[in-house]
Amino acid sequence: MTSALQTARYQYQPKLPPVFGGGLNIRAKSGEAVQTLCIADRDMLKALFKHTYGKPTVTFEPGEYNAALAKPLVVGVILSGGQAPGGHNVIAGLFDGLHKGNAASRLIGFKGGPSGLINGKYVEITGALVDEYRNTGGFDMIGSGRTKIETDEQFAASLETAARLGLDAVVIIGGDDSNTNAALLAEYFIEKGSSIQVIGCPKTIDGDLKNEYIEASFGFDTACKTYSELIGNIERDANSAKKYWHFIKLMGRSASHITLECALQTHPNICLISEEVAAKQMTLDEVAGQIAEAVARRAENGENFGIALIPEGLVEFIPEMKKLIAELNDIMAAHEGEFSGLRSFDGQQAFLERYLSRESNIVFASIPEEIAKQLLLDRDPHGNVQVSRIETEKLIIGVLEKRLAKMKAQGLYKGNFSTLGHFFGYEGRCAFPSNFDADYCYSLGYTAFMLIASGLTGYISSVRNISGPASAWTAGGVPLTMMMNMEQRHGEQRPVIKKALVELDGAPFKEFASHRAEWAVKTSFIYPGSIQYYGPPEVCDQPAITLKLEAS
């Protein structure tokens, strides 16, 4: 059984960059730079990526009939990391591209993320299977996972599976870490004498896999539209009931792009941007002070209600919390066995007291027990604290309540402060992709096929000019090493794709900053409503505000 919307969405034909309208009359044109560079740490990256470093960028252009595109291929595909709307369309675009090239080509889907490649768990992706998932949300066609291919055994097992299945290429659809993995795998395959190619695709609702060549990661558009609809609904409720301050935590592991985009779409009273908190070195108390001021000023106008947006990564950007989390990460990693054997929170606390610095001990003791316990939950496979499981909105509310009580006692605040906390994250990751994401993802998948058929490896699929209509989009590929630098991970320097955080001198933040003083006090809410798939282009086909501002 499918919903009426799903049945209707099966019929949607995603748009492609115009260059792909010409069948196989396409050529791959190399960029001008003879040798491309990375972001930093050139010597180390050059040594690590002997075979794939410095390759030229590529764009696809109309040309003569290209027989190379018609070769039958066997390709494996992996969905990696957190779900993001449009993943199925990447697979559909890849599948359709492969079959446009040659009807005998095959696509194999590795189940459950990179572990499917390591363990040889896969499914043959047929036309009937793809048709069931066109323009749908979720990653359920083949599943996803967060396993990182990092040990020698895992690399060897990946090659063994890929070779056994006779693959010509593997496509990894993932975020910064997964695409770093794609780069390492591409290099490894060549090093081992294999001709199996590896191509990446930029996925993550967090929007932090972007740079000069990748204008947006897919899923960001739909997730932000979904959250903005929900925020708008809450704003309208708040403005109707006029009795609650709503604190809404929004997903985005580190970067605050989602929160910023949602603020631009909904005009809340308060929107915290982690990158600004870090740049100004604001303490938790200072963050609360800023909100308290707006709460008090709105109360003076008789408005004891409001909306505050909080990025989920905030805790790691507040200096004293960042220090505490870094110390906890190190202690928990260094004493893993002993720590995981401690059954009670009291026992854990007593253990940690011995190793935490004086400052961090004070901070740890000052935060609510509930939050302290959340800080001790298992780390993700990359050794990070799982910010989606920390109720930062509650932490902020708690500090704020104390501050407002003090202000009340001093006669500086006369309002009522009733709060409600929300977390919007998982609600947006599997939504039906917006028209933008449906088109963008399909184009990314199709471009991945073109990169493979052009014999390239260690590249990421790049569709550009996407703030305009699809009729102006271009397609190409960028060497993954161009986006890399070395960073300290698990106590050693490792090559990684650099995460794009919110730039405080960028157009989206400046736009927000120019309005926030007014939004803080005057109710200026915007109610965006739900994503529309059918109707006038100004309602259905608009990209994210962030993307438009960045392109302007």
Ligand code: FBP
């Ligand atoms: P990716 O970077 O893998 O796309 O995932 C992002 C994200 O959705 C974050 O916003 C969030 O913190 C995290 O995944 C949640 O992870 P999990 O799905 O493992 O709970």
